[in-house]
Amino acid sequence: MAKKRVSSVAKKKSTPKTEQWKEALQSFLLWKQAQGLSETTIRDYRTHANIFFKRHPQAFNSKKIKPAIYEYMSEPIKPATFNLRLAYLRAFFNWCVDEGYLTENPLAGFKRRKAESRIVNLDEETLSRLIKQPDTSTFAGLRDHAMILLTLDTGIRPKEALSLLTDDINLRSLEVHVRAEVAKTTNSRTLPISPVTAKAIKELIAARHPEWRMKTPVFCSCEGTPLNRHTWGDRMEMYSRQIGTWVRPYDLRHAFALQYLRNGGHALSLQRLMGHADLTMTRRYVALTQGDLRQQHTLASPLNTLAPQKKRVRKAKAN
Numbered sequence: 374m375a376k377k378r379v380s381s382v383a384k385k386k387s388t389p390k391t392e393q394w395k396e397a398l399q400s401f402l403l404w405k406q407a408q409g410l411s412e413t414t415i416r417d418y419r420t421h422a423n424i425f426f427k428r429h430p431q432a433f434n435s436k437k438i439k440p441a442i443y444e445y446m447s448e449p450i451k452p453a454t455f456n457l458r459l460a461y462l463r464a465f466f467n468w469c470v471d472e473g474y475l476t477e478n479p480l481a482g483f484k485r486r487k488a489e490s491r492i493v494n495l496d497e498e499t500l501s502r503l504i505k506q507p508d509t510s511t512f513a514g515l516r517d518h519a520m521i522l523l524t525l526d527t528g529i530r531p532k533e534a535l536s537l538l539t540d541d542i543n544l545r546s547l548e549v550h551v552r553a554e555v556a557k558t559t560n561s562r563t564l565p566i567s568p569v570t571a572k573a574i575k576e577l578i579a580a581r582h583p584e585w586r587m588k589t590p591v592f593c594s595c596e597g598t599p600l601n602r603h604t605w606g607d608r609m610e611m612y613s614r615q616i617g618t619w620v621r622p623y624d625l626r627h628a629f630a631l632q633y634l635r636n637g638g639h640a641l642s643l644q645r646l647m648g649h650a651d652l653t654m655t656r657r658y659v660a661l662t663q664g665d666l667r668q669q670h671t672l673a674s675p676l677n678t679l680a681p682q683k684k685r686v687r688k689a690k691a692n
Contacts, residue, residue: 393474455485528633532602544575606621643655
């Protein structure tokens with residue numbers, strides 16, 4: 374056992390300084406992959422580490438890494454970007470400390486910045502106009518129409534929707550199953566859908582090429598290849614121009630959450646439908662509908678009938 378440990382240390386020393394972080398990162402990603410993290414999360418870890426070390430290739434040692442990190446984290450970036458860098462790099466550096474690559478985590482003591490939540494509140498008229506934009510006489514139009522309806526009906530994330538297979542959709546029971554390996558939280562969930570959404574998805578599946586296999590995503594390109602979030606974003610940008618209102622794919626998810634609560638949906642059920650790990654994000658949607666609750670209270674309070682307020686009669690002024 375002792376000889377094996379010495380050889381491991383010797384290997385680290387023999388690796389050039391500029392390459393050690395790549396060796397460490399590869400081992401870290403394999404470790405994370407073994408924990409069952411999604412491909413998207415693994416890719417995000419790799420991306421953030423690559424960006425940092427591309428700017429500071431000599432920083433992977435205990436003396437140089439702190440100044441490099443301080444410079445990197447001091448850049449004029451948005452709070453959300455700062456928090457992403459902090460989360461991914463801190464986890465990687467913690468692992469490096471445990472494995473002996475670093476003596477301490479240079480991000481220890483850093484705190485998250487408070488970021489303002491961006492929740493877009495789209496009115497019903499805008500959403501109705503958006504639904505009518507796709508040309509359903511084409512496969513791309515059928516796909517886009519069904520995708521918009523599905524998102525507004527369930528609040529499903531764009532990546533989750535684009536990963537759906539035909540086996541994930543049960544048109545008879547009106548259900549869509551989000552598999553654990555494509556869910557952001559790696560927890561599977563089943564989403565109920567409305568008949569109008571089921572009808573649109575059924576028409577889309579019927580329009581698929583006979584040679585497309587079961588592993589071809591339901592929301593695919595006209596050639597049967599998978600779509601990505603960027604392509605779907607481009608499609609939404611096109612429809613946004615047509616209606617004169619900027620609507621991003623994730624805005625449809627926000628619209629579902631807000632309309633769900635306004636129509637009487639419960640916050641706990643919303644959390645389960647949207648796949649939130651906890652109620653933190655759900656509470657933000659609830660907060661945005663407080664004005665709606667006040668309006669409903671004004672209309673539905675029992676005191677409207679039990680103790681109606683008398684209207685004041687103004688006296689006419691004498692001429």
